[in-house]
Amino acid sequence: NPLIPLWRSTRDKAIFPFLAIWFAFTLAFSSFQSIIALIFADVYGLSAFIIGLIISGQGLLMALNQMIGLRSFWLKQFRAREIIVNFILIFAFGYLCLSSGYFVFFMAGYFLLAFLNPVWRVVLSSEVAGRAEAHRRGEVMGTMASIASLGMIFGPMIAGSLGRLSIFAPFWLNATLMFAFYFYFRFGGVKIGQIKKEEAVNVIG
Helix, strand or coil: CCHHHHHHHHCCCCCHHHHHHHHHHHHHHHHHHHHHHHHHHHCCCCCHHHHHHHHHHHHHHHHHHHHHHHHHHHHHHCCHHHHHHHHHHHHHHHHHHHHCCCHHHHHHHHHHHHHHHHHHHHHHHHHHHHHCCHHHHHHHHHHHHHHHHHHHHHHHHHHHHHCCCCCCHHHHHHHHHHHHHHHHHHHCCCCCCCCCHHHCCCCCC
8 A cells, every 4th residue: 555654654753743844845835836927927027038037047046056055055054953943934934025925025035945945855855864764764755755746736726726815825824834833843842953973864855
């Protein structure tokens, strides 16, 4: 049964909080991605060419930050806990910027999310892999991929439904989710970065 590994992983108290925030993150980011071009065109009146340049710039920014910035800056300057927890709070403010409706704030939130996204994903994936037993790491990473797929299914559906209220409504929900998980990780006693060094795993994703 393909659901058994998913069920087993979600019952593992050591990794469940990380799987939960992973689902919320992919749900939020996929909802954001699903309507971004529509907002650029209908709200801000940008042409298809300009929208394409912006989204291409987002992809380039994400790639450079993961390939260069991750090892040369982020992992040298910050601990895993600082990246995982504090970035969640920054994501929350990023979504608030997107929900403001003001173009300058919208673009600031847009590129803030694009810039920090790849760093946070890799650090979280490494934390989850390191917490899993050696013989279950492949299974757990597969579970993360399945959870991400679920987020990518439901995120656009939620964005489309909330978009009937306001085109910016999905960002209000995303910000609320991120704030809730920030307080949970900050004050809920979730232990991060306490994996033995020899058990740590580098995950590129």
